[in-house]
Amino acid sequence: MPIKKKSSVTTVKKNTSKVLQQSLLELIRVASTVLPEDVQRVILKALKKEEKNTTAEYALKIIKANIELAKKKSQPLCQDTGTVLFYVGHPVGFSQTIFTKACHNAIKEATAKGYLRQNSVDSLTGESQPDNLGPGHPSIHFHEHASKNLSISLMLKGGGCENVSAQYSLPYTPLGAGRDLEGVFKVVLDSLVAAQGKGCGPGVLGICIGGDRAHGHTEAKHQLLRFLDDKNPNPVLAKLEKRIVDSANTLKIGPMGFGGNTTLLGCKVTHLNRLPASFFVSISYMCWAFRRQGVELGSDFSIKKWIY
Amino acid sequence: MIKLEFPYTKEAVRTLKVGEMVLISGKLFTGRDAVHKKLHEGASCPVSLKNQIIYHCGPVILEDKFSKTYSVMAAGPTTSIREEPYQGDIIRDHGLVGIIGKGGMGPKTLKACQDYGCVYFHAVGGAAQVLAEKIVSVDNVFWKELGPPEAIWELTVKEFPVVVTMDAHGNSLHKEVEEKSREILNRYLKEL
Numbered sequence: 001m002p003i004k005k006k007s008s009v010t011t012v013k014k015n016t017s018k019v020l021q022q023s024l025l026e027l028i029r030v031a032s033t034v035l036p037e038d039v040q041r042v043i044l045k046a047l048k049k050e051e052k053n054t055t056a057e058y059a060l061k062i063i064k065a066n067i068e069l070a071k072k073k074s075q076p077l078c079q080d081t082g083t084v085l086f087y088v089g090h091p092v093g094f095s096q097t098i099f100t101k102a103c104h105n106a107i108k109e110a111t112a113k114g115y116l117r118q119n120s121v122d123s124l125t126g127e128s129q130p131d132n133l134g135p136g137h138p139s140i141h142f143h144e145h146a147s148k149n150l151s152i153s154l155m156l157k158g159g160g161c162e163n164v165s166a167q168y169s170l171p172y173t174p175l176g177a178g179r180d181l182e183g184v185f186k187v188v189l190d191s192l193v194a195a196q197g198k199g200c201g202p203g204v205l206g207i208c209i210g211g212d213r214a215h216g217h218t219e220a221k222h223q224l225l226r227f228l229d230d231k232n233p234n235p236v237l238a239k240l241e242k243r244i245v246d247s248a249n250t251l252k253i254g255p256m257g258f259g260g261n262t263t264l265l266g267c268k269v270t271h272l273n274r275l276p277a278s279f280f281v282s283i284s285y286m287c288w289a290f291r292r293q294g295v296e297l298g299s300d301f302s303i304k305k306w307i308y
Numbered sequence: 309m310i311k312l313e314f315p316y317t318k319e320a321v322r323t324l325k326v327g328e329m330v331l332i333s334g335k336l337f338t339g340r341d342a343v344h345k346k347l348h349e350g351a352s353c354p355v356s357l358k359n360q361i362i363y364h365c366g367p368v369i370l371e372d373k374f375s376k377t378y379s380v381m382a383a384g385p386t387t388s389i390r391e392e393p394y395q396g397d398i399i400r401d402h403g404l405v406g407i408i409g410k411g412g413m414g415p416k417t418l419k420a421c422q423d424y425g426c427v428y429f430h431a432v433g434g435a436a437q438v439l440a441e442k443i444v445s446v447d448n449v450f451w452k453e454l455g456p457p458e459a460i461w462e463l464t465v466k467e468f469p470v471v472v473t474m475d476a477h478g479n480s481l482h483k484e485v486e487e488k489s490r491e492i493l494n495r496y497l498k499e500l
Contacts, residue, residue, distance in 0.1 A: 055327060055329070055471050055481075058329065058471070059432050059471075062432040062435050062438055062469065063432060063434065063435060065435075065438050066432075066434065066435040066436065066437050066438045069437040069438060069441070070436070070437045073437060075368075075381050075382055075436075075437055075440070076368055076381060076382040076436055076437075077382075077434065077436060077437070078382065078384055078433075078434040078436045079365070079366060079367055079368050079381075079382035079383055079384050079436040079440075080366070080384075080386065081368070114368050114370045114381040114382075117366070117368045117382070117456075117457060118455060118456055118457060119457070121455075126342065127455070128454070128455030128456075128457065128458070130455075158434075159386075159387075160386065160387045160410075160411070160433065163387065175497055176497060176500075182500050185500070186496070186497060186500065189493055189496060190493065192489075193486070193489050193490055193493045196411065196412070196482065196485065196486055196489070197410070197411050197412070197433070197482070197485075198387050198389060198410075198411035198412075200410065200433035200434050247496065250492060251489040251492050251493065252485070252488060252489060252492070253485060253489050254485070256410065256411075256430065256432060256433055257411065257412065257482060257485055257486075258430075258471070258473075258481065258485070259481070259484070259485045259488075287433070287434060288433075288434060289434035
């Protein structure tokens with residue numbers, strides 16, 4: 001009987017899969033421990049804007065110290081390493097199955113090393129899954145693009161800020177909010193007053209106007225992948241984004257809800273078409289510990305470039 | 309900066325006022341969703357919480373399986389309001405003198421703080437490394453079967469930085485800030 005030789009194709013697949021897993025592990029490590037530069041810049045600006053010797057200034061000073069310490073020790077910025085959300089832009093013919101397997105292995109390893117907390121709880125039994133996987137964990141969004149490159153963005157979104165995210169259906173009579181941009185403005189401000197400091201502000205909002213309920217929430221979160229200092233190509237939405245941030249800061253909720261000058265660091269808005277009967281405004285609240293990073297991988301799956 | 313040192317007393321926490329910055333040194337017990345629900349449902353607490361401080365926190369803790377020791381990788385506060393249905397009764401029944409968390413708590417807890425001598429301390433949310441550095445040792449763990457984020461971790465801390473946002477006299481910074489922000493929102497709604 002001929003001896004079956006291990007296929008060299010299988011060996012190549014295994015090795016590149018290992019490289020992919022290591023690249024993903026490094027992406028997770030950096031996302032969890034290093035705050036992206038665009039976020040750091042706005043936090044330092046906010047610190048300068050607070051009055052001296054207030055609890056707001058004190059909170060931002062501790063946040064600044066925490067950012068530096070997390071990077072130095074390569075340990076999580078925040079103990080709630082949150083929902084693990086991958087956004088994968090891939091070329092035609094790429095195997096989502098192989099990626100998902102490497103991704104799961106990277107998450108198990110990252111959890112064993114303490115870059116991620118055990119954050120996957122069975123909703124029926126209350127049991128915590130030690131490998132941090134399970135139905136819905138992680139969340140991987142794939143989209144095929146024309147480019148030959150593999151582009152992977154990762155967001156770690158904590159439970160505190162997820163809990164103060166909201167979705168309104170317009171018209172919303174308690175606020176006199178109609179089906180127009182004024183109505184959108186009203187419900188967004190209302191969501192911030194409801195959130196107070198519970199989302200670990202000063203935060204950033206990702207907003208989607210329109211869509212069905214599920215798509216609205218997904219696109220609102222997707223907006224958080226934008227650079228904080230970018231400009232919305234739609235002038236109407238660019239104006240709305242600025243108005244929301246400026247008005248939010250007049251609410252004086254401040255860092256941690258202590259009262260202060262910065263309640264919101266940024267706001268990113270998009271829109272989707274909607275049914276005539278529905279008009280949803282989906283608001284994704286992201287905390288100051290805005291863990292978002294990305295990599296572009298070469299054909300050998302090693303990291304070629306960092307995105308943020 | 310006020311120093312609050314173990315052993316804690318009701319008298320000491322009754323002197324604290326909203327807005328004061330405090331450095332806590334001594335024992336803390338972590339406890340969050342599962343612990344509060346269990347205690348509220350009448351489960352016998354495996355450790356005495358009399359004159360102790362509970363910390364709403366699900367830390368990232370790694371266990372060295374050989375030496376059976378623990379290292380705290382990250383330990384910032386979780387949002388406290390989820391424990392609002394349970395906290396007041398637990399303060400009354402177990403004799404807690406302090407709650408550390410973030411985002412504040414509601415009227416039931418505020419009243420219990422006043423009635424029984426307890427204070428809510430706000431730790432900076434997301435400051436997991438700054439706060440982990442203040443943890444000197446992990447002394448014990450109870451209800452480990454709940455998983456590391458939900459277990460009761462007995463910790464020793466040194467100069468753990470917090471702000472009093474709800475005192476033992478019915479004052480709450482959260483109530484003040486919320487009322488003011490709601491007033492401003494109502495002005496916007498009237499104008500538009």
